[in-house]
Amino acid sequence: MANTSEQGMATSHPQRWLILSTLxxxxxxxxxxxxxxxxxxxxxxxxxxxxxxxxxWVMNGYTLAVAGLLMTTGxxxxxxxxxxxxxxxxxLFTICSGVAAMSDxxxxxxxxxxxxxxxxxxxxxxxxxxxLQVFDEKERPxxxxxxxxxxxxxxxxxxxxxxxxxxxxxWGSVLLINVPIGLAATIxxxxxxxxxxxxxxxxxxxPGVLLSMVMGVGLVYGVISVPEHGxxxxxxLVPFLIGLVALTAFAYWERRCAEPMLDLTLFRKPAxxxxxxxxxxxxxxLAGSLFLFTQYLQFVLGYSPLQAGLGVVPMALALLFMTxxxxxxxxxxxxxxxxxxxxxVMGVGLITLSFLGNESSYLLSLVGLAVMGAGVGIALPTxxxxxxxxxxxxRAGMAxxxxxxxxxxxxxxxxAVLGSxxxxxFTSHLPDAIPDDAxxxxxxxxxxxxxxxxxxxxxxxxxxxxxxxxxxxxRFGAAAAIAAGLVAWVLLRKDSTAGTExxxxxxxxxxxxxxxxxx
Numbered sequence: 001m002a003n004t005s006e007q008g009m010a011t012s013h014p015q016r017w018l019i020l021s022t023l024x025x026x027x028x029x030x031x032x033x034x035x036x037x038x039x040x041x042x043x044x045x046x047x048x049x050x051x052x053x054x055x056x057w058v059m060n061g062y063t064l065a066v067a068g069l070l071m072t073t074g075x076x077x078x079x080x081x082x083x084x085x086x087x088x089x090x091x092l093f094t095i096c097s098g099v100a101a102m103s104d105x106x107x108x109x110x111x112x113x114x115x116x117x118x119x120x121x122x123x124x125x126x127x128x129x130x131x132l133q134v135f136d137e138k139e140r141p142x143x144x145x146x147x148x149x150x151x152x153x154x155x156x157x158x159x160x161x162x163x164x165x166x167x168x169x170x171w172g173s174v175l176l177i178n179v180p181i182g183l184a185a186t187i188x189x190x191x192x193x194x195x196x197x198x199x200x201x202x203x204x205x206x207p208g209v210l211l212s213m214v215m216g217v218g219l220v221y222g223v224i225s226v227p228e229h230g231x232x233x234x235x236x237l238v239p240f241l242i243g244l245v246a247l248t249a250f251a252y253w254e255r256r257c258a259e260p261m262l263d264l265t266l267f268r269k270p271a272x273x274x275x276x277x278x279x280x281x282x283x284x285x286l287a288g289s290l291f292l293f294t295q296y297l298q299f300v301l302g303y304s305p306l307q308a309g310l311g312v313v314p315m316a317l318a319l320l321f322m323t324x325x326x327x328x329x330x331x332x333x334x335x336x337x338x339x340x341x342x343x344x345v346m347g348v349g350l351i352t353l354s355f356l357g358n359e360s361s362y363l364l365s366l367v368g369l370a371v372m373g374a375g376v377g378i379a380l381p382t383x384x385x386x387x388x389x390x391x392x393x394x395r396a397g398m399a400x401x402x403x404x405x406x407x408x409x410x411x412x413x414x415x416a417v418l419g420s421x422x423x424x425x426f427t428s429h430l431p432d433a434i435p436d437d438a439x440x441x442x443x444x445x446x447x448x449x450x451x452x453x454x455x456x457x458x459x460x461x462x463x464x465x466x467x468x469x470x471x472x473x474x475r476f477g478a479a480a481a482i483a484a485g486l487v488a489w490v491l492l493r494k495d496s497t498a499g500t501e502x503x504x505x506x507x508x509x510x511x512x513x514x515x516x517x518x519x
Contacts, residue, residue: 013134015192020134020143022188023127024150026090029181030120031151033097035158036165036174039305043171044109054106060224061110065117066124067220067408068213074125074401075261079204082126082133082397083195089122090189094182101175112175125401132388132396133196141327144388145381149323152376156316159294163306198394208261211250218243220409226416227423262398266391271335272399274491275387276406278339281484282346282383283410285477286376288418289350290315292470293365299442300358300463314366315373322377327385329378335386336493342379343485346372350478354471358463375481386492418477422469429465433458442466 013019037059045055077085093116100112128147135143165173222240229235254260267273290312297308330338349372356364384403391399427439431449438448442462449458 012136012139013194016134016139016143019192019194020131020146022185022192023131024147025181025185025188026086026123027127027147027150028154029090029093029178029185030123031154032158032161033116033175033178035155036162039159039162039309040166040171040174043166047171048103048106048109050106050109054110056228057110058106058113060221061114062117062120063224063408063412064217064221065114066121067405067412068217069118069121070125070216070405070408071212071262071398071401072209073121074129074397074399074404075205075209076397077122077126077129078198078395078397081195081197082130083189083193085122085126085397086130086189086193087186089119089126090182090185091119092116093119093123094179094186097175097178097182101172101179103172124404126397128384128388128400128403129396130193130196132393134194137389140389141330141381141385142324144385145323145326148326148381148384149320149377152319152323152373152380153316156290156312156319157309159305159309160313161309163304163309167306200394205254205257205259205261207253208250208257211246211253212261215243215246215250216405216409218246220412223409223412223416227419231420262402263395266399269390270491271386271390274336274488275383275390276403277491278343278484278488279380279383279387279403280406280410281480281487282343282376282379283407284414284417285346285350285480285484286414287411288414289353289372289474289477291415292418292422292473293353293369295442296356296466296470297365299446300466311362311365312369315369315376318370318373319377322374323381326378326381330382330385334493335382336489338382339379339386339488339492340485342375342377342382343481343488344375346375346379347478347481347485349373349375350474350481354474354478356470357467358460379485383488386488414477414480418473421473421476422466425469425472426465429468431458431461431465434462 041055041058044050044058048054050058073085073089096112096115096119100109100116103109103112128144131143131147132140162174165177218239218241220243222236222238222243225233225236225239250262251264254262254264267276294308294312297303297311298305303311326338326342329341333341349368349370352368352371353365356368387403388396388399426442426445430439430445433452433454434445434448438444445462445465446459449455449462452458
């Protein structure tokens with residue numbers, strides 16, 4: 001298929017909905033895998049005789065590869081072609097999935113997962129960037145709502161799929177399933193997706209690329225090390241400090257670079273900075289609360305991993321149900337009002353979940369999850385649409401990469417911050433019968449409590465200790481969600497109207513003028 005520039009993408013592509021289906025398939029491939037593997041960790045540990053450190057690198061190697069490259073891959077795709085980046089990403093992800101699935105050692109699995117992370121970094125930002133090229137401004141909010149719904153549904157449904165597969169197959173099946181899906185996505189991308197790139201030839205910002213990698217890896221590695229080592233440990237402070245230094249140097253360089261990878265003047269636009277900030281805060285609340293809620297289901301209520309995965313499905317269903325209504329709500333009350341409403345509803349859902357106890361029925365969980373999912377389904381498509389509508393169309397890959405980076409960092413921060421709050425309160429409320437070496441996790445404490453005198457009573461006290469931290473953490477998450485709504489309201493209200501469409505961006509106006517001049 002012939003290459004097309006941004007000018008050629010000013011109107012909707014005739015096969016746009018088929019293209020969107022292909023993009024969603026690629027997105028599903030990445031996001032399902034990242035959640036489905038968590039269910040297989042016990043089986044991997046046993047089969048490969050993997051140490052705790054090796055298992056951590058199985059998960060963290062992937063995360064760090066993604067976090068370090070998202071902005072770079074988005075920016076490079078703008079320069080060299082988004083279809084090319086997508087195809088390279090899906091092929092790399094598929095091949096490395098097969099390598100990882102057939103691993104006979106932890107080292108092979110870790111290397112496979114890092115390769116999958118490289119592929120995911122190429123895929124994630126460019127699915128949204130291509131979406132912007134093939135849909136016009138009128139249909140774009142609906143398309144983004146579908147894209148967001150698939151993303152949210154994949155995160156929640158991954159553990160369910162993983163649990164089902166592990167009931168019938170070996171642990172590698174949760175990775176091997178990526179191969180046929182990846183092959184189907186590769187064929188569909190080759191046939192359907194048109195090539196697009198920034199029509200302006202820009203210089204390659206090598207210092208910016210290197211600094212962004214160090215920044216992403218340093219900050220995310222520091223944050224994901226918190227649950228194991230604590231905030232004051234060298235394992236957290238050193239990489240976090242390196243990340244902060246790289247962030248400072250990156251900002252300094254990008255302001256002075258003639259052709260920067262990231263145009264920092266975008267943050268002067270309230271619509272852009274408000275959408276990015278609210279998305280990061282939303283990720284903190286969502287990832288942290290789901291991490292704790294699945295622990296609640298397994299350790300307090302005694303659910304199996306599969307049952308815990310099924311327990312989160314109502315949130316995914318509510319999210320999928322509400323995403324089609326998000327553009328309609330935005331047309332009625334405007335983008336700021338829609339974001340604030342959605343994030344407030346999400347906060348109410350989290351507050352509802354914070355009232356769960358060790359004898360609560362699942363009905364309360366169902367209500368809280370449904371309300372939270374509905375709020376996310378309203379807010380996330382609006383946030384993505386607001387951010388992508390505030391940037392020049394030709395820099396879509398870069399902006400989408402930044403959005404994905406902020407969400408990745410927000411998710412890691414949510415698990416670290418809410419997990420730390422829970423761990424601190426959990427430890428302080430544990431009964432004296434629990435030995436010090438069993439206070440690091442709920443599972444260890446429950447195991448130790450089952451072997452002491454008055455085991456039943458001590459076990460209930462351990463569960464109560466977890467719930468004390470769980471309650472406060474979920475309310476902290478609710479505060480983060482509501483704060484995200486306030487950020488959106490303050491920063492976006494000047495850039496949005498209650499009409500169906502926002503004013504065209506400068507990029508779109510330029511495209512229209514160029515098309516008119518060609519005519």
